[in-house]
Amino acid sequence: MSNKYVVVDLETTGNAPKKGDKIIQFAAVVIEDGKITKEYSSLVNPNQPIPLFIEELTGLTDQMVKTAPFFSEIAEEINDLLEDAYFVAHNVLFDLSFLQEELINAGYIGFYGPVLDTVELARILLPSADSYKLSELSQSIGIIHDRPHQADSDSYATAELLLLLLNKLQKLPKETIKQLFRLSGGLKSDLYTLLEELLQQKETKLEETPPMLEIFRGIAICKQEDSEGSSNNETELDETFEQLNKELVLNKGFERYEKREGQLTMMNSVNHALRSSKHALIEAGTGVGKSIAYLLPAVYYGRETQKPIIISTYTTQLQDQLLTNDIPKLNKMLPFQVDAALIKGRGHYISMEKFEHTLKEREDNYDTALTKMQILVWLTETKTGDVDELNLSSGGSLFWSRIKNDLNVFIETKEWKSRDFYSSAKKRANGASVIITNHSLLLSDLTSEKALLPKYQHVVVDEAHHFVKAAGKHLGKRFDYLTIRILLSQIGLLEQNQLLNKLEKRLSKQSIHSVKTIHPLEFSRLMTALTESMDELFKMIGIYAKRHSSVKSHQNKIKVLYENAGHIKESQYVKANAERFLFSLIDVLHAVNGTLERAALLKDFLAPEEKILLEETAMSVPKLEEIASMTRSLFLRDEEDSVIWIEMDQRAAQNATSVLAEPIETSAHLKDRFFAVKESVVLTSATLVVDHSFQYILNQIGLTKEECLLNQIPSPFQYKKQMKLVVPTDLPEINAVPLEDYVASITEHIITISEATKGRMLILFTSYEMLRKTYELIKESGLLEGYALFAQGISGGSRTRLTRNFQRFEKSILFGTSSFWEGVDIPGDDLSCLIIVRLPFTPPDEPIHAKKSEHIRKQGGNSFYEYSLPEAVLRFKQGFGRLIRTEQDRGFILVFDRRIVTTKYGRAFLESVPAIDVQEKNINETVQLIEKWL
Template sequence: MTTKFVVIDLETTGNSPKKGDKIIQFAAVVIENGKIVEQFSSLVNPQQPIPLFIEELTGLNDEMVEDAPIFSEIAPNVLKMLDGAYFVAHNVLFDLTFLQEELIESGYEGFYGPVIDTVELARILFPTADSYKLNDLAFMQGLEHSRPHQADSDAYVTAELLQLFISRLHTLPQATLRQLLKLSGGLKSDISLLLDEYVLAMERTVEELPAHLELYRGIALRKQDEYGVTTGDSDTVYPASHDSKEQLFKMVFPTFEKRLGQFDMMDAVYHSFLEDKHAVIEAGTGVGKSLAYLLPGAIFSRENNEPIIISTFTIQLQEQLLANDIPLLQKMLPFQLRTVLLKGRNHYISLSKFEQTLKDDEDNYDTSLTKMQILVWLTETKTGDIDELNLSSGGLLYWNKVKNDEAVILQNKSWMQYDFYLRARKAAEKADIIITNHSLLLADLVSEHSILPKNDYVIIDEGHHFEKAAGKYFGYSLDYLSVRLLLSRCGLMEQKQLLYQLQQLLEEIKWNQNNEEVLHTFELNQLISELQFEMDELFRMISSFVKKKAKRSYTNRMNCSLQNYEDTKEGKAIFNSGERFSFLLYDLISYFEKCLSGLESESEHFTIEQRRVLTDISSLQLDLKGTREKIKNVLLNPSSDYVTWVEMDARAVQNATTVYAQPVAISDHLSEQFFHKKKSVIVTSATLTVNNSFDYIINELGLNTLPLNVERISSPFNYKEQVQLLVANDLPEVNAVPLDEYVAAISEHIISIAEATSGRMLILFTSHEMLRKTHDLMKESGLLEDYVLIAQGITAGSRTRLTRNFQRFEKAILLGTSSFWEGVDIPGEDLSCLIIVRLPFSAPDDPLTEAKCARIKEIGGNPFSSHSLPEAVIRFKQGFGRLIRSSKDRGIVVVFDKRIISTRYGKAFLESIPEVPIRRNNINEMVELIEGWL
């Protein structure tokens, strides 16, 4: 193609040309015939001072632009380049708006040709990317981008990305390109013109689909592999008797580093399965836990024709098992291992529903963009799992229309052979190993329609989270945003959502004539209006209740117990509102049920569009029923064994208000409904013991009355030589001074330690408020200008992305809380220092903690030693484990909380981690020791 693209990037004095902000650097890269043919870059004198924050961001200052041309001097060259070209930029509206202002101010007409936004193009063509920021896309594609926020570097890397995007377009099937073209009219940039050129060009050629793709009902899909194909000798298994350790090890690990701890764990797992006994196994960092349970699991499964369920708490571990450990295991086995990842039904796309929505004409921007993302994704995905996609909030709303659910009435049956969910379930029936998560494993226990095949043997990895996951599963939560989105799917008549579409259907088939079940349009509108009003009232009352009752907090997050809430005047008003809302929901659900049952018998004569409406109504009705059930269990009739509470954000009261109900004690539920029903469950983690004892986790999981194997396998790492643990002795007691004073003290220490370690530091906090204040103070100090500060909740991005960015910079400091205490893997010199700011005790006024402690007190126990301390120790062990990830790692752990050595209970923390040298120092001694040791 001979299309000309001019890729432009600007650096400016601010974000608003209307308020007088000006260009300070202009760069353009010209692409013709798919190749870069010209580059142009110039500093620009803005004739005004460059703000300090722009100077810090771009590295450009007043001196550098003092002798540069003003924009009007380079304008003719800019217009000449743009003649007959597409204007391309990353977030094109920003660059285009600035350029237009400058051109018009210089006496020119401006640019009014076609524009391409590479952010928009990236979202469509790389729908599974973690991020669409320029730096992250360049990193993902392996492009060099050494000077971000300088126009020439940004423009060049954007041009390279555009070339990759164009190459990606060439690989898409004609059917996909035609569908993208049809949807592209509502985009913000002129991608439709580009697609139109490609579609016209390809129609002159005969398409031969790549071998990995197929076309079905006009949609291009990746061909799915057949499950259960055996390529090895399926009758061969390794000897696994107790006296054949060495033989088994040599056969499986001929070139592998021999880890005796790993083999001890294999033995423990295999024999627990053989004996039909449960087991609790703590395997320290470096044992090779995943392979240590996968290998005996695979062998036992094939020998006994029994599926092994492996349940994890995090998606990251599932990805690690599938991407790294399973392929490695497969190389060791003489038979083809059949493995499948199985998630809840709503995780998978319904291709039948998706096909129907492609026929809708009145799409908003987010819906059109999401459809385009999914069309490209379907040429790549093997799973059809939403967790692969990076969708906007509007895209997630659209997902509700195309997710797989039980509302399969009237769906197009021709899609069943391609249904991702059914394929995953079918694969699970033949699988040796089924990977899932704690939530699905628990949900499957009492589901009327079991998702997992019958199973008696389970491995629970990240087992320290199983009790918490069970609490959420056996509990309920009701949040404002979800309920509002649910009612918006229904919509008032004038909004032309599902309720309107149902009424249109009833009129089309004249079902409403002489039918007493049909409500008048006015009555339906009134019902929806009352529901929306009552929902707003209910959550408004709840948030007012929290503001009045909740204890003062340094953060905007507030929580408040709802135990016996109806005993107060405000509580009675909440209860009455909840009742009214529940009754109104019942009326709407009943109306949908009557319509659905009456129409089902006539459905065989319906059009495809009419079938889609009924399927969507059926799906909506299921969700409304679920919401009504939550209201009953959370507000109207909570069990006496449950604790109920509210969490909300004071800045966005309604949108961030959630009501919870959870059992106070999970152990009885787990014992009766899970462990008693399985022959052998292996619970494993790197952090299960407290003071070398399993008592806490055994009691929490309800395993104390069952036959049980326990095994503690120490880490093979030499912690004495690899780690120094330093406790600051010149900081105030954390609870003895105001927060700001404590933050000021630790910030000084962090700055000094950062200079000694050259960054490469992870700082773990127990509160977002302390993290934010510390980050702001460190930044304001001006002493860490050479360092990149990356802070959870402040720096945009997921935990994975923040961690990856941390590893990219030589001098970086990562501040994290909550999820950063575990699951973060930063091996080698990327991480040399770990700072633990506070011992990680749960807040004493946390409603669930309060209720658990009260329950322990009732039965004569000590809440601190039985619950608060062991919970904090396990969390501390998780945090400690972030530092040493391989036998070659070395590092420093610094604890700012003096309670670890000044209190009797502090010993529990120190005796629960590997034995390491412990030193108590002031900051000067600490810095000297760090510099010498690292």
């Protein structure tokens, strides 16, 4: 790769060079023979004011560029720099479009050489990266990039990234390069020229396949681990867990392990539950170390009894932590190796048969070509074949649905059978003593005709506060416009080049008169009628949602309860359109089945690529049948025991409309199908207890106190010494004033408090509308100009990205709602102040909440004390737990909602968190306390 590369980055006054936006900083790094040989940087006078938001983003001001050269004065130097080089940038089309405009205006012809985009290159060569934003990508691979959005720093970081990517490209095996070259013609950049050069190099010399790879059917793949479970030292145990536990197994390798009293207590509780065949509920406070506390007794019990133990989590993050951190930690401590395996649902794993077939297709779609290239590189790295390792675009996710592992009807699986990732995962699980999975698969296994997990009787459910919600989703339904539309477009009209069209072309060459087939024009008419009836149905659903909605979540999103009641005019329109849609759907199903029936008789005469078409079509049948079943249950029957609601984004109305349903009660299902048939289920979380009682969670899962071992283990942290909790006396009662007045009041408090704490603040809201109004008012005030403000739904990016950005700045504030109440881990000095704006009660007209509350009232119960309050308390506990994450953390919690001290039920919140002094102070007293204590 001895080419010359000029890596460019620009800062500009805006995004549109054709509309007069100009360059304000140009920077370039030259790479020759694989080394950085030159750096060039210059500010540029744009001859126009720099917009304020650009100034904030880049740090470049009008004063700084006032004496800088105009672009025309440095154009010759830049033009010479680019001669005979690859033009490289992170999002190359942006930088190139600006440079072309400026070079042409300066009298040059512009740049017309080859270009490379490091975003595109990174997507292909780093397929598992969390983010492809330059600052985050640099951080993840160890590139120092201390001044994001300044061209000289950005260009140098991009140059280092390019060198890393080129080095990785060179190390790929010849077979992968060959496949990448074939797919690279439709990319934004000229990667194909590099690949062609590299392929010629590899063709001329004998290249050995790296020992960790193998070439199978022309595809380079990573050799999989032994599928019978990890290595197992057969050292016999001469002591039982109880004997070893007396000293926390200190003489068996735990010498360097920190003793925690709460952890010992939890170990004993889990051990007792497993050995006495009892269910257990264990709340373990932050810092107890619950992963090791349940893993150790589970490992010993499983080893002694030769019975597998299932560990189920809600998040993939915790699954990864268990597998890559906690299990290896145990392996260093124990006199034997823990054979652990991770298993997910079948659709998480790639089908190599299907992927191989898709590689033979001519690829015109950009997203699909890029995704194929990502996967080819990923296959040289992955030992699991699990899609969660990949960072796919939305178009990439669509392609994955074609190649995910599924039961095959037409495709023979003999060639890839020995290298099937899903089969390997199942074999590893069958041979393992500890099987890690997720709540969704655990629940699916209970109702599946074919076992998805090895036979088990003992399970630990971590993150158990999500288990009931996961059960509701598992037993529920989702009728989604976009999903249905994509499915129908894949099947397609016969005049389009989609599945049925391709199949008919293949099948028309054969003639079997005994099979009744449908005429192409007739099928086209049926598909058109189905698409039109679906559009009309969702149009009516949208009208219903708009007329009956009062709850808004993020931005323009609507969430509204749907009822089939005869007196509601809009629901009658929905019902009539649902009937038409169902009839059209049944007609299409008959037609598709007819084509498949005909094709099945010709199976032995079809080529492999023809069989994959059959497979994709066959996969659509159960999906169409499921849509028909949902149409009946959601719109054409009265579902007394379910809550049905509509979710819609008004900005994209029809495309972003879904109808969802969940059972009102899941307790009977969980009791009968899960707890009654398993010997021991241990549920653990940091938030299970409400006001010193497990009764709420017991009611949710259908168990009684007598059936369970109950244990609440407090956090080892000294909250009284590490935390101060303040309730302001000079804020209005939240329900006593209009929203705008309340937002104005809390905004003043936030600004004053953040100045005292120097930022380092997380603010938790219960509604997006209040978050947005508060954020905007703070920005408008200009009083926190020196602070970095990150707001969920406004600043862009995932929860992880926003949290990471928050931690990068010394003076920063993070505004969050919904998902930020839990799972956010910001230890140390990065977070010193937590503000809870409002007690996290669910709005009474939120659809699921409203229906469940009504159900409780009909049963003669009190919906507030039996449902609303416990849910709010558990949410409050999760938010409360964001502040103190280690024994060294110190900080403030401010609860702006005065109901926590003025109402009788407020005590339930304070009684459910660690004992701490509650102080009521005005803003001046609060600031004095903060300055004195922090």
